[in-house]
Amino acid sequence: MAQAVLDTAQTVVDAEALEIFQSQWDIYRKFLKHDYLSNREACAVLRQFLDVDVARPFRILDLACGDASGIIGALHKTDVAEYRGVDLSAPALALAAESLANLDCPVTLVEADFTKAPSKDKGGEDIVWISLSLHHLATDDKRKFMRDVRASLAPGGALLIYEPTRRDGEDRDAYLERFEDIGRANWTELSPAEFSEALKHVRACDLPETVSDWRRLGSESGFAAIQELYRSPTDLFRLFLYRP
Numbered sequence: 001m002a003q004a005v006l007d008t009a010q011t012v013v014d015a016e017a018l019e020i021f022q023s024q025w026d027i028y029r030k031f032l033k034h035d036y037l038s039n040r041e042a043c044a045v046l047r048q049f050l051d052v053d054v055a056r057p058f059r060i061l062d063l064a065c066g067d068a069s070g071i072i073g074a075l076h077k078t079d080v081a082e083y084r085g086v087d088l089s090a091p092a093l094a095l096a097a098e099s100l101a102n103l104d105c106p107v108t109l110v111e112a113d114f115t116k117a118p119s120k121d122k123g124g125e126d127i128v129w130i131s132l133s134l135h136h137l138a139t140d141d142k143r144k145f146m147r148d149v150r151a152s153l154a155p156g157g158a159l160l161i162y163e164p165t166r167r168d169g170e171d172r173d174a175y176l177e178r179f180e181d182i183g184r185a186n187w188t189e190l191s192p193a194e195f196s197e198a199l200k201h202v203r204a205c206d207l208p209e210t211v212s213d214w215r216r217l218g219s220e221s222g223f224a225a226i227q228e229l230y231r232s233p234t235d236l237f238r239l240f241l242y243r244p
């Protein structure tokens, strides 16, 4: 059983994101509970990739890990040799420590900005995973982040992202309208106030790329192989695999 090491000494650099996380955490937990964002299936696909394609001991860096409640099923009883989670929110990291308590490997949780976390230390990163968080960055910042991840990877390493994704030809307004329509019709366990709070956050903060742009950002960042591994049933979210 792992004893999580919590490093909360670092400076919080994104106070706005932290505040949003704290005020909206209860709503986000409802999204997780009812799997409105298809995290469960995305994590099942991650698991399959780890079991079938990686198939050796690996270290994983989980960026913007939140409470790590989704990824735990993807890692349980795999060859995971080390888990590092990074998030700006200390309360989320405290919950992550509980989620990860039974993981049979060293666990480190760091309170920090995920964009600064990938590192060549200790031979580089094996698996870098980011879910439902990269889309907050502007396009140029996404590219810089992906380049930094590419530079940090160990031989045979990979980046996987599960993020809101626009269809090709769909602009941000059309995506947001589709998001709202799908949510209104299906996310019935949210109260009207919770739904409107969630929409407010998405309208203010989310900058989803198109399918082609997620691919282009990958090749501009030095990745040679880019593959779509999963598309949510709503077609709001997709999982991409990037390999050098």
Ligand SMILES: C[S@@+](CC[C@H](N)C(=O)[O-])C[C@H]1O[C@@H](n2cnc3c(N)ncnc32)[C@H](O)[C@@H]1O
Binding pocket: 014, 017, 018, 021, 028, 039, 063, 064, 065, 066, 067, 068, 070, 086, 087, 088, 089, 092, 112, 113, 114, 115, 130, 131, 132, 133, 136
């Ligand atoms: C929507 S949650 C996603 C959590 C988890 N990855 C998942 O898929 O369930 C977004 C997370 O990103 C964190 N976050 C936002 N900006 C961040 C940043 N710049 N650095 C680290 N964490 C950040 C928030 O605190 C929150 O836990």
